[in-house]
Structures are given as C-alpha cells and as structure tokens.
Amino acid sequence: xxxxxxxxxxxxxxxxxxxxxxxxxxxxxxxxxxxxxxxxxxxxxxxxxxxxxxxxxxxxxxxxxxxxxxxxxxxxxxxxxxxxxxxxxxxxxxxxxxxxxxxxxxxxxxxxxxxxxxxxxxxxxxxxxxxxxxxxxxxxxxxxxxxxxxxxxxxxxxxxxxxxxxxxxxxxxxxxxxxxxxxxxxxxxxxxxxxxxxxxxxxxxxxxxxxxxxxxxxxxxxxxxxxxxxxxxxxxxxxxxxxxxxxxxxxxxxxxxxxxxxxxxxxxxxxxxxxxxxxxxxxxxxxxxxxxxxxxxxxxxxxxxxxxxxxxxxxxxxxxxxxxxxxxxxxxxxxxxxxxxxxxxxxxxxxxxxxxxxxxxxxxxxxxxxxxxxxxxxxxxxxxxxxxxxxxxxxxxxxxxxxxxxxx
Amino acid sequence: xxxxxxxxxxxxxxxxxxxxxxxxxxxxxxxxxxxxxxxxxxxxxxxxxxxxxxxxxxxxxxxxxxxxxxxxxxxxxxxxxxxxxxxxxxxxxxxxxxxxxxxxxxxxxxxxxxxxxxxxxxxxxxxxxxxxxxxxxxxxxxxxxxxxxxxxxxxxxxxxxxxxxxxxxxxxxxxxxxxxxxxxxxxxxxxxxxxxxxxxxxxxxxxxxxxxxxxxxxxxxxxxxxxxxxxxxxxxxxxxxxxxxxxxxxxxxxxxxxxxxxxxxxxxxxxxxxxxxxxxxxxxxxxxxxxxxxxxxxxxxxxxxxxxxxxxxxxxxxxxxxxxxxxxxxxxxxxxxxxxxxxxxxxxxxxxxxxxxxxxxxxxxxxxxxxxxxxxxxxxxxxxxxxxxxxxxxxxxxxxxxxxxxxx
Numbered sequence: 001x002x003x004x005x006x007x008x009x010x011x012x013x014x015x016x017x018x019x020x021x022x023x024x025x026x027x028x029x030x031x032x033x034x035x036x037x038x039x040x041x042x043x044x045x046x047x048x049x050x051x052x053x054x055x056x057x058x059x060x061x062x063x064x065x066x067x068x069x070x071x072x073x074x075x076x077x078x079x080x081x082x083x084x085x086x087x088x089x090x091x092x093x094x095x096x097x098x099x100x101x102x103x104x105x106x107x108x109x110x111x112x113x114x115x116x117x118x119x120x121x122x123x124x125x126x127x128x129x130x131x132x133x134x135x136x137x138x139x140x141x142x143x144x145x146x147x148x149x150x151x152x153x154x155x156x157x158x159x160x161x162x163x164x165x166x167x168x169x170x171x172x173x174x175x176x177x178x179x180x181x182x183x184x185x186x187x188x189x190x191x192x193x194x195x196x197x198x199x200x201x202x203x204x205x206x207x208x209x210x211x212x213x214x215x216x217x218x219x220x221x222x223x224x225x226x227x228x229x230x231x232x233x234x235x236x237x238x239x240x241x242x243x244x245x246x247x248x249x250x251x252x253x254x255x256x257x258x259x260x261x262x263x264x265x266x267x268x269x270x271x272x273x274x275x276x277x278x279x280x281x282x283x284x285x286x287x288x289x290x291x292x293x294x295x296x297x298x299x300x301x302x303x304x305x306x307x308x309x310x311x312x313x314x315x316x317x318x319x320x321x322x323x324x325x326x327x328x329x330x331x332x333x334x335x336x337x338x339x340x341x342x343x344x345x346x347x348x349x350x351x352x353x354x355x356x357x358x359x360x361x362x363x364x365x366x367x368x369x370x371x372x373x374x375x376x377x378x379x380x381x382x383x384x385x386x387x388x389x390x391x392x393x394x395x396x397x398x399x400x401x402x403x404x405x406x407x408x
Numbered sequence: 409x410x411x412x413x414x415x416x417x418x419x420x421x422x423x424x425x426x427x428x429x430x431x432x433x434x435x436x437x438x439x440x441x442x443x444x445x446x447x448x449x450x451x452x453x454x455x456x457x458x459x460x461x462x463x464x465x466x467x468x469x470x471x472x473x474x475x476x477x478x479x480x481x482x483x484x485x486x487x488x489x490x491x492x493x494x495x496x497x498x499x500x501x502x503x504x505x506x507x508x509x510x511x512x513x514x515x516x517x518x519x520x521x522x523x524x525x526x527x528x529x530x531x532x533x534x535x536x537x538x539x540x541x542x543x544x545x546x547x548x549x550x551x552x553x554x555x556x557x558x559x560x561x562x563x564x565x566x567x568x569x570x571x572x573x574x575x576x577x578x579x580x581x582x583x584x585x586x587x588x589x590x591x592x593x594x595x596x597x598x599x600x601x602x603x604x605x606x607x608x609x610x611x612x613x614x615x616x617x618x619x620x621x622x623x624x625x626x627x628x629x630x631x632x633x634x635x636x637x638x639x640x641x642x643x644x645x646x647x648x649x650x651x652x653x654x655x656x657x658x659x660x661x662x663x664x665x666x667x668x669x670x671x672x673x674x675x676x677x678x679x680x681x682x683x684x685x686x687x688x689x690x691x692x693x694x695x696x697x698x699x700x701x702x703x704x705x706x707x708x709x710x711x712x713x714x715x716x717x718x719x720x721x722x723x724x725x726x727x728x729x730x731x732x733x734x735x736x737x738x739x740x741x742x743x744x745x746x747x748x749x750x751x752x753x754x755x756x757x758x759x760x761x762x763x764x765x766x767x768x769x770x771x772x773x774x775x776x777x778x779x780x781x782x783x784x785x786x787x788x789x790x791x792x793x794x795x796x797x798x799x800x801x802x803x804x805x806x807x808x809x810x811x812x813x814x815x816x
C-alpha cells in the first residue's frame with residue numbers, strides 16, 4: 001500500500017466529464033489499495049471569470065477580498081469531485097485549505113505555506129477515504145483566507161506530499177512528461193524517464209514550463225518525489241528525483257531555449273570598481289530583470305559590458321542606458337540587439353565530465369553558428385546566438401549529445 | 409449611532425450593477441454614522457447553477473459536499489460587495505459563516521444555528537468597518553461547512569442582529585413592505601407601517617411570502633426588530649415588532665388568502681372515539697399536509713368530517729380516503745372539491761374586541777358569498793369559499809375592516 005498525492009490542474013477538471021474521468025482514475029488507484037489525496041485547481045476559466053467580476057467592482061481589487069473570491073473556484077471543484085467519487089462508490093471527503101488546515105503567512109495573493117496539519121487527512125485515509133483538497137489556498141493565523149499565487153496548486157500538492165510523507169506526488173498536466181527539448185522544434189525529442197530536481201529547475205527557468213519552479217524547489221527541499229504525467233493519456237510520465245539515482249545517466253538531460261531575449265552592450269566603459277553596479281543599479285530600479293551578464297577582459301583601461309533582458313523590456317532598458325552615458329563618461333557606446341535567443345544544455349553529468357563545453361561549441365561551429373555570449377553554471381551552459389539559428393542549434397545539439405529518439 | 413443588520417437577497421445582488429447599488433446604500437448609512445453588518449445571499453441564478461452541476465455528478469448529491477458547493481455562492485457575493493464598498497471609500501471586511509463563526513448543528517442542508525461568536529464583527533465595527541457576512545451558511549463543531557436551508561440568509565440576518573443586539577434588522581426584498589392584502593387583488597391595499605410578529609407569522613403562512621417563517625419566529629424569540637424594505641425603492645418599509653406597541657392599531661391588520669387549497673369531506677362517518685386519527689393517520693403517512701380540519705356536530709350517531717389539503721395533493725388524498733371506506737364502514741361518502749380558496753382576516757386586535765367574526769360573516773353574506781368552512785385561531789379567522797368569490801371576498805373584507813388606502 002502506497003500513499004500518493006495526485007494533483008489535477010484546471011484543464012484536467014475543466015468540465016463535468018473531465019471531473020468524472022478524474023474520479024475514475026482515482027477509483028482505480030483506490031481500488032488497487034493505495035491511499036490517495038487529490039489536490040485540484042479551479043475548473044479552467046473559472047478563475048478568469050471571477051477576476052473579471054472583481055475588476056468590475058474595483059479597479060485594483062483588495063487582495064484580501066480577492067483571495068476570498070478566488071478560493072471559491074477550488075472549493076467548487078473539491079465538492080464536485082467528491083460527489084463524482086461517491087457516484088462511483090468511492091468514499092471521499094473534501095477539504096478547503098482552511099479545513100485541512102494549511103497555515104500560511106498573511107501575504108494575500110502570494111502567501112507562503114508555514115505548516116500543514118495532517119491529522120484530519122490521516123484519519124480519513126486510515127478510514128479508507130479518498131481525501132480531496134482545494135489547491136492554491138490556505139488560511140493565516142487570524143483565520144483569513146489566503147491564496148498561494150501562480151501555480152499554487154502544484155505547491156499545495158507537494159506540500160501535502162511532504163507533510164504526509166507520501167511515496168510520490170503526481171502532477172497531472174496536459175503533457176505526458178518532461179522532454180529532452182521542445183518536440184515542436186525537434187521531432188526526435190524524447191520523454192525523459194527521470195530528471196533531477198536541479199535539472200528540472202534549469203529546464204523550467206529556461207522556458208520548459210511543465211511545472212511551476214516554486215513547487216519544484218519545494219519538492220527538492222522536502223525530499224518529495226515528483227512525477228509529471230498526462231491527465232488524458234496512460235503512461236509513467238517523468239519522475240523528478242535526486243541526483244543520487246544509480247541509473248545510467250546521459251551526460252546531458254535536455255536542451256532548453258528561450259526566444260524572449262534581447263541583448264544590450266556598452267562599449268568603452270571605464271574599467272573601474274563599481275562600474276557594474278553603476279550600470280545595473282538603475283536598470284534594476286526600473287524593475288527590469290537582467291538574465292545573462294558578461295564583462296570582457298579590460299583593454300586600454302576600458303571594458304565592454306553586455307547583458308540580456310526580456311525582449312519586452314528592451315526599449316526601456318536601452319533608454320535607461322542612454323541616461324547613463326554622461327555619467328559613465330568616455331566614449332561609451334550602446335549597442336542593442338533584440339533578435340537573439342538563448343540556447344542551453346542542461347545536465348548534472350557535466351559536473352563530472354570534462355569536454356562538454358567544447359563539444360557544444362564545436363557542434364555550433366560545425367553548423368556555422370556564431371556564439372555571441374557564453375554563460376555557465378554548474379549544470380548548465382548557455383549561449384546566445386542569432387535567432388535565425390535557433391532551430392538549427394537545438395537540433396544539432398540534441399543529436400550531438402545523443403538525445404535523439406532511437407528509431408524502433 | 410445605531411447598529412443595523414441589513415440583509416440583501418439574491419435578486420438584490422444579482423448583477424454587478426445591483427451589488428454596486430447595495431454598496432451605495434450601505435455607504436449612505438455608514439456615512440451617517442451608523443454601524444452596519446450586511447448579510448448577503450448568492451447572486452440570483454448561482455445556486456441553481458451549482459445545484460445543476462452537482463446533479464450531473466451524482467443523482468442524489470451528498471449533503472455534506474452540497475453544502476461545500478453551495479456555500480461558495482455567498483462567498484463570491486461577500487468578496488464582491490466588500491470590493492464595491494472599498495471602491496466607494498468604505499472600509500469593509502468579509503466573513504464566511506465559518507469565519508464569523510456561526511456555529512450550527514451538523515444537519516447538512518438544513519442546519520440550525522447554535523451560537524454566534526460576535527467578537528470579530530464587533531472589533532471591525534468599532535474600527536469603523538462595515539462587516540459583510542455570507543448568509544445561509546455556518547460551520548459545525550468539527551469544522552464542516554453547513555447550510556441553513558431555504559430562506560437561510562434571512563435567518564442569518566436575524567441571528568446576527570440578535571447576537572449583536574442590533575437596533576433593527578432590515579430585510580431588503582423586491583417589495584417595499586407588508587401590505588394589508590395582495591395589491592394585485594385589491595388596488596387599494598395599503599403598506600403597513602407596523603405589524604406584530606404573530607400577525608406576520610399568520611400572514612406568511614397564508615401565502616404572503618415576504619419573509620421566511622423561520623426567520624420571523626427567530627426574530628420574535630430573540631426580540632429582534634425586523635423591518636422589510638425594498639432594495640430598489642426608498643421608503644420605511646414595514647416594521648415587524650411586538651404587540652406592546654402603544655400606537656393606535658387597527659382591529660385587523662390584513663387579509664390573507666390562499667388559492668392552493670382543496671377540500672375533502674367524509675359524510676356519514678361513525679361518530680366514535682379515534683375516528684379522526686383513523687382518517688388523518690393514513691393521510692399523514694402519505695406525507696400529505698392537512699391544513700384546516702372541521703368536524704360537524706354529530707347527528708344520529710354519524711358525523712361529517714372535512715379537511716383541506718394543498719391542491720397538488722388532492723388526488724392522492726382522495727385515493728387514500730377511498731381505501732379507508734370499508735374500514736370506516738356505514739354509509740360513508742367522499743365528497744371532494746378542488747375549486748375552493750381560503751380567505752383569512754388577521755389581527756391581534758381581535759383578542760380584545762368582540763364582534764369581529766360576525767362582521768366578517770355579515771360582510772360575506774351581504775355579497776352573497778356562501779361560507780363552506782370556518783376555522784379560527786386567537787388572531788385569525790379563516791373561511792373557505794368557492795374560488796370564484798376570492799377577489800370579491802377579499803375586497804369586501806378589506807373595505808369592511810377599514811383597510812382601504814385613503815385617497816389623498
């Protein structure tokens with residue numbers, strides 16, 4: 001007998017029929033003797049409907065009341081799913097976040113979980129019941145309803161799995177797992193059986209949006225085995241686990257990429273202490289997030305300073321830099337380019353294997369792709385290239401690192 | 409400074425615009441220095457939508473989960489109204505039934521209120537806030553969400569007014585008060601400034617469905633002054649209060665009537681002890697509610713036994729009696745009539761004034777209306793007449809007891 005937490009997102013519970021399908025899936029596991037806690041989101045479309053109502057009431061709806069409003073979305077789903085379970089003969093009981101109780105801080109619309117009381121859930125599980133919990137929501141010390149912000153239902157699932165010491169936390173989505181890269185770019189992309197938390201974090205932050213980063217961090221921190229599966233297909237999905245797995249692992253797990261990048265270079269910057277913060281301070285003050293930062297070796301007392309931002313922030317960032325030119329003095333020039341992309345190889349294997357970077361660079365060179373910037377972390381190497389090379393670069397790297405699906 | 413509980417039903421909060429209108433109304437009182445607790449129902453249509461969803465999940469939805477589901481309706485309204493209040497500069501805070509907390513028993517879908525914790529509401533009121541409470545719902549000792557059943561929001565309003573010792577509880581509806589009779593039948597019907605709880609109970613049970621009977625009983629029991637007003641018009645409505653009022657009162661407060669009656673007579677019934685229960689026992693066993701019961705004086709050892717039921721139950725009740733004929737023996741005949749109506753005069757004045765009944769009977773006789781049955785209680789006299797006389801009877805009585813609106 002295993003204990004699983006299943007999390008179903010808004011699309012998976014978006015209609016009466018889909019909720020019934022979830023009930024059937026849960027019944028199967030329950031009948032097999034497993035203990036199941038189901039975490040559900042609001043039916044797809046419901047949150048948007050409620051937000052629209054709120055905005056008709058108040059241009060900037062009060063956070064506390066927005067949480068009271070939005071939390072009804074999941075509350076509807078838990079009741080309906082419990083009924084659907086009863087209808088197929090499975091005893092079940094629903095819980096709102098407050099009923100569990102999932103204690104959070106008081107940061108309305110983006111609360112953090114502090115503590116989970118598992119006593120009631122445990123009693124229900126031991127009595128043979130399926131426990132159905134509203135995702136995305138909690139309650140603060142004063143009894144106010146809170147919500148966890150974006151992707152909050154994933155976080156609820158992981159947090160419950162941690163509190164209950166569940167064997168696995170299954171995140172049901174509309175994809176059947178994590179792929180070596182986007183199958184729309186590389187048709188030979190493979191579903192990964194396993195991926196480490198760290199790799200998943202790098203993949204997710206690079207745009208492979210299968211899971212919310214926060215829930216992955218949470219799972220890693222609390223030692224929860226996460227599995228990403230499809231709500232609509234059968235299959236084992238992808239297990240997100242620890243590096244310590246003994247399985248034979250590829251050097252590189254996947255190729256991630258990001259099309260939303262733009263690059264800004266300041267040339268002829270005086271190479272003095274504090275110059276980086278002089279440049280990036282005002283950028284940060286404008287709430288512009290900086291991704292990669294590269295500073296070239298100084299020559300003749302000046303340096304070139306390059307960084308990337310989201311393409312939407314390109315114009316704003318550029319005008320911040322224009323305002324800095326006088327202050328920086330000298331012959332500082334600003335060069336901008338918003339037709340670049342970032343391509344990254346991700347894998348814990350690179351920790352213990354030399355030569356991965358050079359394989360990457362050689363692969364790109366062989367295809368005639370010029371590398372504009374390079375940035376590395378412990379388990380990731382990212383390069384910036386002209387956007388016209390994106391597909392070519394990803395496919396070449398996918399092949400070079402033996403990620404292509406074997407043909408049967 | 410007075411403390412008021414305002415209750416707005418589903419129609420009064422049925423659209424974004426109406427919720428905003430409620431906010432304006434509350435703002436007015438709040439700005440005038442009054443402390444206001446607002447109780448709201450689900451937006452009209454919402455409860456039906458949720459019930460329909462539930463029935464798609466389960467033919468007979470589980471009561472506990474139905475309460476979880478339905479309680480979201482009022483939760484949406486409290487959040488939206490609080491936002492609308494914030495939007496017009498009024499500080500407000502919403503409360504679900506559980507948050508108040510409104511402690512009930514565990515009878516899901518028809519729970520009874522046990523206790524109300526007024527501490528949080530009181531603190532908000534003292535801080536100058538408007539308190540917005542979800543009607544119709546509560547929480548049991550175990551933390552399960554409960555609902556109060558039909559008209560539950562009225563009950564919540566009255567219960568909060570009792571707990572907070574409010575000066576008045578205002579029930580906003582789509583009528584502007586309680587009338588001497590239905591204005592559609594008697595155009596000269598007058599709005600009553602006041603009516604006693606007992607009279608209101610008699611009027612309500614006779615079909616003047618302005619308020620749920622349960623909330624009126626509750627108000628009487630806990631000494632809460634109820635006022636019925638229109639959500640959409642200005643005006644003082646009707647105050648429902650105690651008999652002890654010193655104001656000059658009319659003998660009769662109103663004329664009620666009920667078109668949904670049908671009459672069944674058993675003639676030639678042996679006049680023996682236990683015969684009434686022998687007749688009505690099987691009727692009650694069929695879940696048929698009996699309204700008036702009249703047994704005539706016995707002659708020659710037999711009696712005539714007549715009672716009325718709802719017209720929808722007429723056929724079923726008649727077939728129950730057919731089944732009893734052999735058992736009752738003798739020459740028992742069954743006479744049915746489903747084209748009758750009940751007309752009643754209601755007023756606490758009849759306690760201390762003789763001659764009211766005879767005025768009633770003479771008025772009807774003068775119009776040539778034959779009285780088929782008579783039944784009296786302490787503050788009510790009801791007669792059954794042929795349905796064709798309904799309007800004539802009501803208008804004649806309305807005039808005879810000086811209830812007609814004075815022409816300006």
